[in-house]
Amino acid sequence: MKQRIIKIVSLFVIVLGTNAQAQTFNNLFKTKDRQDHLEDFDLQKFSWGFYLAGNNFDYKMVLNPTFGMDGNKNLVDSKATYSFGAGLIGKMRLNEFFDLRIEPGLHFVQRDLTFNTFDHVNNLYPGGYPLPDGTYTDVITNPDITHTNKSVKSTYLDVPILLEIHGDRWYNSRPYAAAGINYLMNLQSNETSEGDNSVNTFRTTTHNFGWSAEIGIQFYFSRFKLTPAIRGTFFTNNELVQDKATTPPYWTPAISTMQTRAFMFVLKFE
Structure with a gap:
């Protein structure tokens, strides 16, 4: 009898506790009293907005084993910067769970490259690098900062096309993920410049391609939708334009491939 009473009391306490928790949750979030914002916003076939982004751009490099490496030591370093x-x-609704987005934008970028290749190359070719015509390139024995450090400035016109998939809306928020392809035009590439690193001009490709992936949460307010998101963008082509054949192999010959990778914190307003 005593054990039966204990069981009944325990069951009563559990039911009472569960009811109290549910009541506390409703009071805390007031789900019954809250108003849904922009209920018909996502039913539009087309919508538009703008975004601001904080970026971190860097180069992913594969170094040439002859000019860019001394044993296992990398002789070229890339420093990521914030921009x-x-x-x-522009967004087009496809169905209840999928949207197609295009988000053209400009990204202002600077990356710093450091070349520690001079002693290594000079040891390989103390009389200068041999050219096909029988002459030799000049040897730089005491490089100054303009030779060893290159500030690569880029302005990317980025045109991503993204397929977005989102979950069900919970009150005034909705999670989503997106992925797609990018075309990126570098307006400061110097690709067609006649100068190269011998006159402190670092050249990269103008037309580039890549892919992006993104996750975020959409928040609905009374007059607009705010979306904080994190995006990664990764170039698929080699951006490096090689120096002229008459330029010593201190710079671009040390790099086999060079591709941008970027991580962005994005705030979207629709």
């Missing part, structure tokens, strides 16, 4: 960007949003 900003902004752009527009």
Whole structure:
């Protein structure tokens, strides 16, 4: 009898506790009293907006084993820098769970490259690098900072096309993920420049391609939708334009491939 009473009391306590928790949850979040914002916003066939981005751009490099490496030591370093960007949003609703987005924007970028290749190359070719015509390139024995450090400035016109998949809306928020392809035009590439690193001009490709992946949460307010998101963008082509054949192999010959990788914190307003 005593054990039966204990069981009944325990069951009563559990039911009472569960009811109290549910009541506390409803009071805390007031789900019954809250108003849904922009209920018909996502039913539009087309919508638009703009975004601001805080960026971190870097180069992923594969170094040439002859000029860019001394044993297992890398002789070229890339330093990532923080930058900003902004752009527009155009969105087309496909169905209840999928949207197609295009988000053209501009990203202003600077990356710093350091070349520690001079002693290594000079040891390989103390009389200068041999050219096909029988002459030799000049040897730089005491490089100054303009020779060893290159600030690579880029302005990317980024045009991503993304397929977005989102979950069900919970009150005034909705999670989503997106992925797609990018076309990126570097407006400061110097690709067609006649100068190269011998006159402190670092050249990269103008037309580039890549892919992006993104996750975020959409928040609905009374007049607009705010979306904080994290995006990764990865170039698929080699951006490096090689120096002229008459330029010593201190710089671009040390790099086999060079591709941008970027991580962005994006704030979208629709």
